[in-house]
Amino acid sequence: MMNKYLMRSDATAYRIIDGVALVVGATEGKLLTLNDVGTFIWKQADGKQTFSEIIDKLCQHFDVDYSRAMQDAVVFVKELESKGLLVLSDHPLKTGER
Amino acid sequence: MRETHNCSIDTLFTRAAKDNVPLSIEFELTYRCNLHCSHCYVVDRGEEELSFSEIAGILDQLAAANCLFLTLTGGEVFIREDFLDIARYARSQGFALKIFTNGNLINKDIACEMARLKPLQVGISLYGADAATHDRLTGVHGSFHRSINALRLFKEQGIMTTVKCLLMKENLAQLGEIRTLAGEMGAIFQFDPVVTPRNDGNRAPLQHELTEAELYGFFSHEVADPGKSGERAYPLSESIICGAGRDICSISPGGEVYACVALPMSLGNLRQSSFEKIWHGAEATKLRRFRFSDLHQCVSCHDVNYCIRCWGLATVESGDHLGPAYSNCRIARIRHRISDERSKSKTGGGL
Numbered sequence: 001m002m003n004k005y006l007m008r009s010d011a012t013a014y015r016i017i018d019g020v021a022l023v024v025g026a027t028e029g030k031l032l033t034l035n036d037v038g039t040f041i042w043k044q045a046d047g048k049q050t051f052s053e054i055i056d057k058l059c060q061h062f063d064v065d066y067s068r069a070m071q072d073a074v075v076f077v078k079e080l081e082s083k084g085l086l087v088l089s090d091h092p093l094k095t096g097e098r
Numbered sequence: 099m100r101e102t103h104n105c106s107i108d109t110l111f112t113r114a115a116k117d118n119v120p121l122s123i124e125f126e127l128t129y130r131c132n133l134h135c136s137h138c139y140v141v142d143r144g145e146e147e148l149s150f151s152e153i154a155g156i157l158d159q160l161a162a163a164n165c166l167f168l169t170l171t172g173g174e175v176f177i178r179e180d181f182l183d184i185a186r187y188a189r190s191q192g193f194a195l196k197i198f199t200n201g202n203l204i205n206k207d208i209a210c211e212m213a214r215l216k217p218l219q220v221g222i223s224l225y226g227a228d229a230a231t232h233d234r235l236t237g238v239h240g241s242f243h244r245s246i247n248a249l250r251l252f253k254e255q256g257i258m259t260t261v262k263c264l265l266m267k268e269n270l271a272q273l274g275e276i277r278t279l280a281g282e283m284g285a286i287f288q289f290d291p292v293v294t295p296r297n298d299g300n301r302a303p304l305q306h307e308l309t310e311a312e313l314y315g316f317f318s319h320e321v322a323d324p325g326k327s328g329e330r331a332y333p334l335s336e337s338i339i340c341g342a343g344r345d346i347c348s349i350s351p352g353g354e355v356y357a358c359v360a361l362p363m364s365l366g367n368l369r370q371s372s373f374e375k376i377w378h379g380a381e382a383t384k385l386r387r388f389r390f391s392d393l394h395q396c397v398s399c400h401d402v403n404y405c406i407r408c409w410g411l412a413t414v415e416s417g418d419h420l421g422p423a424y425s426n427c428r429i430a431r432i433r434h435r436i437s438d439e440r441s442k443s444k445t446g447g448g449l
Contacts, residue, residue, distance in 0.1 A: 011216040013194035015166045017119060022166055024194040026216040029258060 004088040006054055006077065007047030012085050016043065025085050032085070037062065038076055045086055047093025051077065114345035118386065120377060122167040123160055124348040124359045127153070127184065129173045133200055134237035135225075137264060137303040139294050139360075139414075140173065145352025150180045152369070154187050156349065159373040161191040167218070168193035171359075173351070176203035185215050194218045198262070201248025202241055209248070213255035220252055221260045222285070226268070227275030235268060235306075249283040259285040266293060266306035270316065291316055292425050295414045297362045307425070314432050321433075339393065340409050343385040347377075357385055360410030363419065388420070395422050404437065405430035 008014070011026040021039040023032045034042055040061060044054045051073070058069045080086040114121040129142040148156070160168065168188055175181050176199055188195055195217040204212075212220065222245055226232035232242035252259045261280035265273065273289065280287040293307040308316065338344065343357030343365065350356065353368035355376050363385065366376035376382065391397055396407060405426055412423035 013166060013189075013192055013218070015164045015192065017114075017164050024166065024218060026194070026218050026258075029218055 001074070001077075001088060002052040002055075003050050004090060005047055005092045006041075006045040006049065006051045007087050007089060007093050008042065008045050009085055009087050014042070023080075023085055025083055028083060030083075032080075032083075037072065041073060041076060042086075047089065051088065111341060111345050114341075116344075118344055118377070118382075120160070120163050120165050120347055121345045122169070123165045123346065124169040124171055125153075125156075126171055126173065126348060126350050126359065127175050127181065128178050128351050130177045131172060131174045131200075132177060132202055132238065133174070133241055135235060136237065137225075137235065137266060137293055137306045139296050139303060141297045141300070142173075143350070143352070145350060145354070147178075147351045148353050148368075150183060150187075152353065153184055156353070156368050156373065157188055157191050157193075159368075161193065163373055163377060166194055167196065169196040169198060171198040174200055174203070176208070182208070182211050182215075185212075185217075189215050189217075196221065198223075199248070200236070200241065200245055202238075202244040204244075204248035204251055206251055209251035209255045209257070212252070213257055217257065219258050219260055219286075221262045221288075222249055222252075224261045224263055224276060224280070225266070227272040227279055231269055231272060235266070246279075246283070249285060253284045259283065261285045261287050263287070263289045264293060264306075265289050265291045265308060265316065267308060267312070268306060270308060270312055273316075273320070292408075292411070292429070294360070294408075294411055294425070297360075297414055299414050299417065310428060310432065313429060314436070317429075317432055317436055321436075337390045338386075339388055339390055339407075342409050343382050357382075358410055360408060361413060361419075362410070363413065392420050393422075394420060399427075399430075401427065401430035401434045404433040 012023055014021055014023045016039065019036065019039060021034040021042045023034065023042065024030070037058070040058060041054060044057060055066065055070050055073050058073060059066050062069070077086055077088070081088060111121060128147055129140055170185060170188065175197065178184070185195060185197065195215065196219045197217055198221040201222045224232060224245055225235040226242065229242040232245070233239050249259055249261070261276070261283070263269070263276050269276065277287045291308060291313060293303050295301045295303060342361050346358055347365070348356045348359035349368065355365045355368060355373070357363050357365060365381045365385070366379055368376070396402060396405070399405070407426045408423050409419060411425055412421055413419040415424055
């Protein structure tokens with residue numbers, strides 16, 4: 001999981017309003033608002049960075065230790081992956097692919 | 099680190115209305131249509147339609163204004179040969195896309211293309227459970243079968259669909275069958291018992307509206323709780339009238355920005371000004387000052403807690419945008435009556 005590339009599913013729509021990500025999934029049509037950590041991960045999930053790299057950035061940004069950040073990030077990513085909103089891929093997203 | 103969390107859509111729209119974020123926008127791409135529904139509210143004002151590049155420029159502005167839900171509607175959107183290009187561009191700008199169509203121009207190739215767009219929802223109008231009823235209302239022979247075919251094709255492609263049905267004298271008896279048909283097509287069923295005049299006030303569509311007795315029967319049987327509206331966040335008099343021009347608005351085929359698709363009150367034209375300037379301009383600001391206390395008759399009406407007043411309907415019915423919407427008054431009166439009757443029967447008829 002850690003070496004996979006994290007990307008937003010192409011079946012989602014989102015906006016960042018006042019630092020809060022509003023995310024809608026096309027399959028469920030359900031709206032989620034993410035907290036500051038969730039919003040940070042969502043913004044970083046561009047398909048060009050591995051999950052591990054994103055956790056490193058998360059640690060720096062929120063000044064938390066790696067194991068704590070990883071614990072929370074794994075729960076978050078698994079939840080959004082199960083909803084079809086985030087995708088973990090073995091390959092990075094190519095420029096212009098989406 | 100805190101947990102992520104869900105937020106109800108009502109909470110989100112309440113917040114957006116407070117901050118004037120245009121979270122949901124209806125973009126009417128054309129007024130041209132291949133059906134001739136006599137109940138339709140659309141008035142073709144003869145505007146020159148925006149080109150693809152003009153629309154793309156507007157979509158960029160709407161995305162920058164944080165619009166999330168974008169509905170592409172008409173007229174019939176598929177009459178525009180560049181419709182799929184517009185829809186693709188909209189998705190590339192991160193909108194949650196809803197598309198309203200009558201489905202008559204949908205074939206397998208178009209349905210496949212639509213699936214690639216991953217729209218949030220495709221709404222298809224259906225006015226009857228059989229061809230005779232639907233086609234009589236649309237004025238076009240074969241329109242029912244083409245709409246049903248579109249629903250089938252969308253279902254095959256896994257696209258979430260909604261069957262939208264305006265309840266009229268002519269189809270009220272078929273409500274159950276239309277609902278069943280929608281279910282068979284895997285569609286969500288939505289119905290609306292309010293027939294509205296055309297946007298220029300022409301009352302011709304009202305020939306189809308349900309009588310008071312029909313509405314009473316409808317609300318008695320179909321609506322589980324016709325009772326009071328939910329708790330209000332503010333005292334009624336201080337409440338905003340609705341989200342028109344606050345968290346929602348609409349854009350006409352010629353780029354006119356309206357507070358709502360049902361409220362023909364122009365805020366400005368996108369060929370002459372940017373969306374940002376219009377959204378924060380004098381007309382929009384003026385509109386946002388109105389409060390429920392400005393609705394001179396509604397504020398003291400004893401049916402007010404049973405009423406879902408439409409600002410646009412009040413405007414097109416009487417020209418007085420602060421007056422009552424008589425179609426809504428009729429429904430509020432009926433809901434109040436049913437609610438009272440149910441309360442009495444629960445308490446033993448007052449004995």
